[in-house]
Amino acid sequence: MSTPPRIDPEGLRCALFGFYDRDGRDLPWRRESDPYRIWVSEVMLQQTRVETAEPYYRRWMERFPTLDDLAEASRDEVLKVWEGLGYYSRARRIHDGAHMVRERFGGEIPSTAQALRELPGVGEYTAGAVASIAFGEVIPAIDGNARRVLARLFDLADPGLAELRAIMEELIDRERPGDFNQAVMELGATICTPRAPTCAACPLNSVCRARAAGTQLDRPVTKSRGKTPLREFGVAVVLDPESRLLMRRRPEEGLLGGLWEFPNTSIRPGEPSAQAARRAAAEAGAHRLESSRSAAAGPLQPVRHTFSHFRAIYRPHAFNGVPVSLPESCRWIEPPEASGLAMPVAQRKILSNWGWAARKKILA
DNA sequence: AAGTCGTGGGC
DNA sequence: TGCCCAAGACT
Numbered sequence: 454m455s456t457p458p459r460i461d462p463e464g465l466r467c468a469l470f471g472f473y474d475r476d477g478r479d480l481p482w483r484r485e486s487d488p489y490r491i492w493v494s495e496v497m498l499q500q501t502r503v504e505t506a507e508p509y510y511r512r513w514m515e516r517f518p519t520l521d522d523l524a525e526a527s528r529d530e531v532l533k534v535w536e537g538l539g540y541y542s543r544a545r546r547i548h549d550g551a552h553m554v555r556e557r558f559g560g561e562i563p564s565t566a567q568a569l570r571e572l573p574g575v576g577e578y579t580a581g582a583v584a585s586i587a588f589g590e591v592i593p594a595i596d597g598n599a600r601r602v603l604a605r606l607f608d609l610a611d612p613g614l615a616e617l618r619a620i621m622e623e624l625i626d627r628e629r630p631g632d633f634n635q636a637v638m639e640l641g642a643t644i645c646t647p648r649a650p651t652c653a654a655c656p657l658n659s660v661c662r663a664r665a666a667g668t669q670l671d672r673p674v675t676k677s678r679g680k681t682p683l684r685e686f687g688v689a690v691v692l693d694p695e696s697r698l699l700m701r702r703r704p705e706e707g708l709l710g711g712l713w714e715f716p717n718t719s720i721r722p723g724e725p726s727a728q729a730a731r732r733a734a735a736e737a738g739a740h741r742l743e744s745s746r747s748a749a750a751g752p753l754q755p756v757r758h759t760f761s762h763f764r765a766i767y768r769p770h771a772f773n774g775v776p777v778s779l780p781e782s783c784r785w786i787e788p789p790e791a792s793g794l795a796m797p798v799a800q801r802k803i804l805s806n807w808g809w810a811a812r813k814k815i816l817a
Numbered sequence: 818a819a820g821t822c823g824t825g826g827g828c
Numbered sequence: 829t830g831c832c833c834a835a836g837a838c839t
Binding site: 494495496497498499500501502503505506540542543546573574575576577578579582594596597598599634635638639641642647648675677678680759 | 830831832833834835836837838
């Protein structure tokens with residue numbers, strides 16, 4: 454295959470819009486122009502696939518149709534709607550952002566990328582996306598898709614952000630900047646995919662330099678992640694005499710911030726997991742633990758879970774216990790009430806396993 | 818500037 | 829199974 458012709462911006466826009474207008478997915482936020490809704494969709498889409506985010510977006514808009522609805526909701530409720538979507542700081546930040554919009558911006562979402570960046574959780578990409586889509590600002594939104602598409606189009610091994618910005622400034626459509634940004638991303642998400650791009654179906658295949666050179670799969674270059682460490686946790690599933698479960702709310706910041714979990718602690722080298730679980734229960738305010746007298750006490754099924762930068766094995770143990778003095782972060786929860794708390798996936802699994810184990814022992 | 822921060826899906 | 833990756837932001 455010979456070197457493709459120099460890329461003509463007008464021709465590229467035309468080919469791209471032809472693809473986007475015909476084959477672009479019909480996504481709920483593409484039917485909206487409300488800046489609040491565009492903002493929510495863009496935050497949900499950070500590091501998250503469209504198919505994953507879409508049901509969350511629908512539920513979110515049912516519960517928080519307007520910025521005021523979000524601002525007036527509790528943190529717990531916001532986290533509950535976000536439960537399972539991951540990167541929970543996004544939920545906290547958009548909730549904080551809703552308050553900031555009302556208090557500092559008079560209830561109006563900022564209309565320029567520069568001002569949008571004042572909002573927590575809004576970085577360069579999200580600011581460009583919201584500004585271009587909701588307000589028509591002519592500014593690029595460069596995400597991982599755009600980076601890959603441009604790297605292949607121009608056969609660039611490892612383009613920097615400055616270089617990508619410069620390319621986009623020249624290519625972006627002045628009349629439909631938001632659609633242009635979305636079209637580039639849509640191409641990256643559906644055609645120009647990382648592992649198996651379907652170049653035959655690509656509207657830009659005749660001008661793609663990587664395709665001409667056969668370097669699609671090496672553009673852009675990726676670095677391997679390395680092995681993630683393994684951490685093991687002893688987990689205390691403590692039932693009090695009134696059949697309530699001892700649960701703890703994680704600190705606002707950090708991993709799984711603000712979510713509810715069973716008390717747990719890292720297993721020390723050589724330590725039995727049951728002992729680590731007892732330690733966790735004691736720290737959480739449960740005393741006089743009994744693990745032998747009850748029908749539903751003892752070891753439960755271990756739960757493996759993979760986080761972004763480590764793997765975890767949770768080793769839960771069920772106890773009967775008596776509350777003494779609970780730390781501020783802990784509460785006794787009626788099992789049915791637990792379903793209404795925002796919990797991480799692995800903790801939800803532990804709860805579910807405990808429920809089945811208890812049911813099984815009662816029937817047996 | 819490299820590490821932190823979730824989860825589900827594809828191969 | 830294990831690894832990669834995803835409409836990134838923040839520190």
